[in-house]
Amino acid sequence: MKKIVSKLLTAIFLIVIAGISLVPIIWVVSSSFKSNSEILSAVSGFQTGLHLDNYTNAFKLAPITIFYKNSIFIAIVATILNLIICTMAAYVVVRCRFKAKPLITMLFSLGLIIPGAALIQPLYTTFTATHLYNTLTGLILVYTALGMPTTFYVMVSYIKTIPYSLEEAAYIDGCGFFRTFVQIVLPITRPAFATAGVIQFLLAWNEFQFALTLTGQTEKRTLPIALYYFKSAFASDYGAMFAATVVVIAPTIIIFIIMQKQVVAGLAAGSVKG
Amino acid sequence: MKKNTKWVVLFLLPGVALFAFVFLSTLVTLFVTSFTDWAVGKDMTFVGLKNYIYLFTEDENFIQSVKNTIIWIVLQSVFHVFIGVVVALLISKKKWYSSAMRTIFFVPNIISSAALGILFLCIMNPQFGLVNNIITKLTGSTFSHNWFMDPKTAFVSVTLTWLPYAGLVTILVLAEMSSISEDVYEAAMIDGATKLQTDIYIVLPLMRNIIGTSTVLAATSMLQKLDIIMMTTSGGPGNKTMNMPMYLYKTVFTNNNYGLANAQGVLLILLGAVVLVFIRKMYKMDKED
Numbered sequence: 001m002k003k004i005v006s007k008l009l010t011a012i013f014l015i016v017i018a019g020i021s022l023v024p025i026i027w028v029v030s031s032s033f034k035s036n037s038e039i040l041s042a043v044s045g046f047q048t049g050l051h052l053d054n055y056t057n058a059f060k061l062a063p064i065t066i067f068y069k070n071s072i073f074i075a076i077v078a079t080i081l082n083l084i085i086c087t088m089a090a091y092v093v094v095r096c097r098f099k100a101k102p103l104i105t106m107l108f109s110l111g112l113i114i115p116g117a118a119l120i121q122p123l124y125t126t127f128t129a130t131h132l133y134n135t136l137t138g139l140i141l142v143y144t145a146l147g148m149p150t151t152f153y154v155m156v157s158y159i160k161t162i163p164y165s166l167e168e169a170a171y172i173d174g175c176g177f178f179r180t181f182v183q184i185v186l187p188i189t190r191p192a193f194a195t196a197g198v199i200q201f202l203l204a205w206n207e208f209q210f211a212l213t214l215t216g217q218t219e220k221r222t223l224p225i226a227l228y229y230f231k232s233a234f235a236s237d238y239g240a241m242f243a244a245t246v247v248v249i250a251p252t253i254i255i256f257i258i259m260q261k262q263v264v265a266g267l268a269a270g271s272v273k274g
Numbered sequence: 275m276k277k278n279t280k281w282v283v284l285f286l287l288p289g290v291a292l293f294a295f296v297f298l299s300t301l302v303t304l305f306v307t308s309f310t311d312w313a314v315g316k317d318m319t320f321v322g323l324k325n326y327i328y329l330f331t332e333d334e335n336f337i338q339s340v341k342n343t344i345i346w347i348v349l350q351s352v353f354h355v356f357i358g359v360v361v362a363l364l365i366s367k368k369k370w371y372s373s374a375m376r377t378i379f380f381v382p383n384i385i386s387s388a389a390l391g392i393l394f395l396c397i398m399n400p401q402f403g404l405v406n407n408i409i410t411k412l413t414g415s416t417f418s419h420n421w422f423m424d425p426k427t428a429f430v431s432v433t434l435t436w437l438p439y440a441g442l443v444t445i446l447v448l449a450e451m452s453s454i455s456e457d458v459y460e461a462a463m464i465d466g467a468t469k470l471q472t473d474i475y476i477v478l479p480l481m482r483n484i485i486g487t488s489t490v491l492a493a494t495s496m497l498q499k500l501d502i503i504m505m506t507t508s509g510g511p512g513n514k515t516m517n518m519p520m521y522l523y524k525t526v527f528t529n530n531n532y533g534l535a536n537a538q539g540v541l542l543i544l545l546g547a548v549v550l551v552f553i554r555k556m557y558k559m560d561k562e563d
Contacts, residue, residue, distance in 0.1 A: 010364055013360070013364070014361070014364060014365070014371070014375060017357075017361055017375075017379055017438070018375060018378050018379070020438050020439075021378050021379050021381055021382050021439070021441070022378055022381065023404070024382075024393050024394070024397055024404070025381065025382075025385075025393070027397065027404050028393055028396065031396070039402050040401060040402050041402075084288075085288045085289045085292060086289065088285040088286075088288065088289070089285060089286050089288075089289040089290075091285060092281065092282045092285040092286060096278055096281070096282050098279070098282050104286060104289075104290070107289075107290065107293050108289065108293070110293075110297060111293075111297060113494070113546060113547070113550060114297065114301070114543060114546070115494070115497035115498050115519070115542050115543060115546050116498055117497070117498060117500055117518070117519035117522050117523065117539070117542060118304060118522070118538075118539035118540070118542045118543050119296075119297075119300045119301075119304065119539070120522065120523065120526055120535075120539070121304070121522075121526045121532050121535045121536055121539065122299075122300035122301075122303035122304045122307070122536065122539075123296070123300050124526070125303060125532075126295075126299060126300060126303065141292065141295070141296060142296055144292060145292050145293065145295075145296035145297065146296075148289065148292070148293065152289075177278055177281045178281065202384065205386070206385070206386035206387065206388075208386065208387065208388040208500070208501040208504075209498075209500045209501060209519075212504075213523070213526075213527070223386070224386045224388035224389070224501070225388075227386075227388050227389060227391075227392045227505070228388065228504070228505065230392070231392060231395065231505060238396075238402065241392070241396070242396070245389055245392055245393060245396075248385075248386060248388075248389050249385040249386065249389045252384050252385050252386065253381060253384065253385065256377075256380070256381070256384045257377070260377060263384070264445055264449065267442065267445060267446065268445070268446060268449040268450075271442075271446060271487060271491055
């Protein structure tokens with residue numbers, strides 16, 4: 001009897017958890033195919049067919065195409081840049097001897113404990129002074145820096161597992177420091193790139209606060225800001241608003257499902273050290 | 275190990291330069307200007323601690339934002355972490371639904387929080403929101419409540435947009451649990467411990483560090499919640515759901531008072547540091563097992 005009760009309670013608890021996680025998303029996806037009046041009268045099912053025009057409306061009402069292009073460009077470049085910078089730093093921290101090592105490790109982890117909101121105004125000033133305000137380059141630099149702690153830790157712990165003998169052999173064969181790094185080390189670290197890269201990509205794709213405060217014009221903004229547009233300007237076309245939300249969240253959910261293993265590994269590595 | 279000064283410098287340079295540009299220079303600006311009177315179109319003048327004194331003695335919005343932020347930190351550190359740990363314990367023994375459950379629970383954490391904000395804005399909408407629909411269907415009479423704009427429910431509604439979504443805690447605890455050796459469970463079973471006893475007396479103590487880490491992450495995430503607040507209540511009605519990032523944002527972009535905003539930024543960082551130290555002490559995270 002006691003066992004049945006505890007099993008039942010477990011089942012109810014887990015169903016509630018799964019429900020609150022999934023139902024909102026399913027509701028938004030299904031609402032994105034409904035007409036405005038169907039949404040307002042809260043009918044279930046699709047009585048007047050699937051309203052794909054919500055999606056075309058969403059793209060017409062807000063410049064989502066531009067936002068999409070910007071988001072893809074910024075996320076990809078910020079990920080590549082972040083991986084290059086952090087892998088180089090992680091490599092010398094693991095393999096070389098120098099005095100400033102603890103200082104470097106501290107620098108790379110400091111980003112974890114600074115709440116981003118504190119930096120809004122100073123970054124805004126710095127960016128206006130350096131003409132980076134309202135540029136894609138500016139956002140790329142910020143996102144590259146924001147992701148440094150996680151990528152750095154993932155790369156350090158991975159490079160530590162690579163046996164040094166491979167590099168030693170390369171040096172004996174007369175290979176220089178840089179060539180050994182590019183030709184021997186980088187190919188081996190590829191699995192860690194996937195782990196750190198996917199986390200970094202999601203960070204850049206989802207970021208809202210700096211995207212809002214460091215850009216001013218539609219031409220330079222990213223997808224999360226598109227939703228802010230809908231909230232303030234087009235709030236009466238609910239179907240289009242739902243469609244826009246789906247368009248923003250779909251890529252992240254797909255990436256997460258495909259690369260779940262890497263996401264989990266990256267999160268574990270990145271946060272445990274913080 | 276190789277000594278190779280030229281390459282060490284070259285390899286560290288891009289990272290250090292970027293750090294200096296994005297974090298170091300801004301932190302210096304933040305700290306220095308927090309002691310000045312500085313607004314758009316006005317010269318910067320040094321005023322000592324005036325901004326800080328004003329914030330704590332006269333600025334009711336700021337005081338409210340600190341109170342709210344601290345309440346949210348406490349709620350998140352306790353209930354959010356609790357939910358995440360309980361789910362992890364329930365799905366840790368490989369069941370058919372374990373990995374599906376883990377994936378589902380993490381979905382709200384992986385999507386952009388701006389999207390999560392708008393999702394909740396729709397779900398709690400007074401006209402067509404899912405919550406009111408369900409209540410209407412259950413009670414049979416039309417129910418229309420503006421969850422985010424009613425001062426009585428605004429705070430709870432905002433809290434619910436993040437409190438139950440503890441997928442990250444679950445994933446971190448599960449990752450740590452996978453490193454517990456099977457022998458431990460076997461030994462507990464031989465000694466006649468039930469599943470619950472094993473969890474409470476053996477598994478949880480081994481999880482102390484990761485639960486501490488999760489608590490740090492959960493608590494400090496409350497110092498970053500600008501997106502969801504902006505998408506739902508913007509801190510209102512009145513200042514009922516005002517938190518520190520939202521008020522800081524308003525001080526910069528609505529009131530254009532940079533000196534005052536940067537004093538808030540310094541206090542935000544300080545609060546983060548205090549929370550971090552406090553939780554690490556509480557979970558005795560500095561000591562090795």
